[in-house]
Amino acid sequence: MRNLWIFISKYNAFFLLIFFLVLSLILLVNNNSYQRASAWNSSNFMIGLAYQRVNSFTSYLSLGRTNDSLALENAVLRNRLKTSLFNDSIEQHEVTDTLTEQQYTYIVAKVINNSIHQKNNYITINRGLNHGIQKGMGVVSAKGIVGIVLNVSERFATIQSVLHSDTRISASVNGDIGSLVWGEGNYDPRLAILKDIPNHVIVKRGNKVVTSGYSLFPSGLEIGRVTRTGLKGGDSFLDIEIWLSTNFSNLQYVYVINNMFAQEQKDLETLNKTE
Amino acid sequence: MMGGIILNNIIRFVLLIGLQVFFLKNIGFYNLSSPFLYILFILLLPFKIPNGLLFLLAFFTGLTVDVFYDTLGLNAAACSVLAFVRIIFISVTVQKEGFDNEPFPSLGIMGFRWFIFYAIILTFFHHLTLFSFETFYFSEFGYILLRTIFSSFFTILLMLLAEFIFFRKKLR
Known part of the structure; x- marks a missing residue:
């Protein structure tokens, strides 16, 4: 001290x-x-x-406890998720325009079943008669065409995919119209064959193949790009291989095309046959 | 003799504080240079003053200025540091025994060279403390240093002026 x-x-x-x-x-x-x-x-x-x-x-x-509560919360949220419910409402967009009349409307649908490895592949979507889907409508995805509606039930519809041996879609490359097929010696889900293009037409690798407008689809929708072109022995038509722009293996949402004038066109064309 | 010293210091205190708070408070250049002449009072306190009394006087001088400046504690803190620096400086440079009959460290008694050194060191530390506590953020150290240097220059100029005006050559 x-x-x-x-x-x-x-x-x-x-x-x-x-x-x-x-x-x-x-x-x-x-x-x-x-x-x-x-x-x-x-x-x-x-x-x-x-x-x-x-x-x-x-x-x-408290990490363990936090994890438990988060997992619980996830389960609750999952129950509320759109995918857990059957969504009955249709999202259909129409534009009222007095200059041009709407010919095509698009109905959003979710792919709920899909196959790509069969000889004839089908897709099931969660939209049906209740939502205005009818047999024979075209189906596209965000990137390209998908197929044609084959059968319709109240709530569901099956689609005959492009990857089907009976599917014929009118396609055009550089303005020349041919027919898109799949499954004739080719079972690769990413490739298709364009037939009936005469061999005097010059088609190059990378050329864009689009819908022609003669079929159910509006004209100009992308189908894919030419990867290989060549003559098939003795034939007067080109044998063109196309890389499809739609990736069928991870298809999630598709749009069903409702052609408003389809019935009118069909009625008119049946007159030709009866006469 | 003793009474004379006290009276002298009281008069000096009143004059310097009055000058500071009524006149010099309004003088400054762009907020960078503002004089604090009142510290001359602490500088000129007698050599033989006890440390405790020196601190007490310095503290109350600062407090008096603070009351007028509305910055209670700011000048008091700076004056406390000033008193400490004064004690250190005098103990290093002056033999107290040799100045028994020299009452206080003025320009006339100590000579120009010693006094200017004394004034620069003490003013610098006072101003540095003052502006540091005023800004209160040491991240702005460049600004603090700039204000300190410019204000010290101004203060020392006024100090020398005051000392020359009241210059009384005292013969030993």
């Missing part, structure tokens, strides 16, 4: 400085709003930092 007293009195200037400095700082911080705010802010920053460190440690301890 005596030594301490000697020490303090020996360096009294320093201890006096500390005393008076602390005194004036207390006065400063307590009586001036700016310094008070700064002091509190910096101490809040320190406290915040400390809390953050501690929290990052304690959160490890």
Whole structure:
């Protein structure tokens, strides 16, 4: 105690400085709003930092419980998900236009069953008669054509995919019209054959193949690109291989094309046959 | 003799504080250079003053200025540091025994060279503390240093002026 007293009195200037400095700082911080705010802010920053460190440690301890509650929440959310419910509403967009009349409307559908490895492949979608889907409508995806509606039930419809040996789709390359087929010696789900293009037509690799408009599809929809072209022995038609732009292996959503004038066209064309 | 010293210091205190808070408070250049002449009072306190009394006087001088400046504690803190630097400086440069009959460190008594050095060091530390606590963010250290240097220059100029006006060559 005596030594301490000697020490303090020996360096009294320093201890006096500390005393008076602390005194004036207390006065400063307590009586001036700016310094008070700064002091509190910096101490809040320190406290915040400390809390953050501690929290990052304690959160490890409750990790298991957090996981359980998150899994539970996931299950609850999954039940509310659109895919768990059968969505009965149809999303159909129409534009009222007095200059041009709407010929095609699109109905969004989700693919619920799909095959690509058979000789004849079919796709099932979750839209049916109730939603205005009828037999013979064209189906496209965001990237290209998918197929033709084959059978329709109340809530579902099956589609005869492009990957079907009976499917014939009118396609055009550089304005020349041919017929798109699949399954004649080719079972690759990414390739199709374009037939009936005469061999005087120059078709190059990479040329775009689109729908012609003679079939159920509006004209100009993309089908794919030419990957190989050549003559088949003795034939007067080109044998063109096409890389399909639709990837059938990961088809999710498709659009069913409703041609408003299909019935009218069909009625007119049946007259030709009866006469 | 003792009473004379006290009276002298009281008069100096009143004059310097008055000058500071009524006149120099309104003088400044672009907020960068503002003089604090009142610290001359602490500079000119007698050599033989006890440390405790020196700190007490410095603290109350600062507090008085603070009351007028509305910055309670700011000048008091700076003056506390000033008192500490003064004690260190005098203990390093002056043999107290040799100045038994020299009452206070003025320009006339100590000579120009010693006094200017004394004034520069003490003013610099006072101003540095003052502006640091005023800004309160040490991230703006460049600005603090700039203000300190410019203001110190101004203050020292006024100090020398005051000392030359009241110049009294005292013969030993």
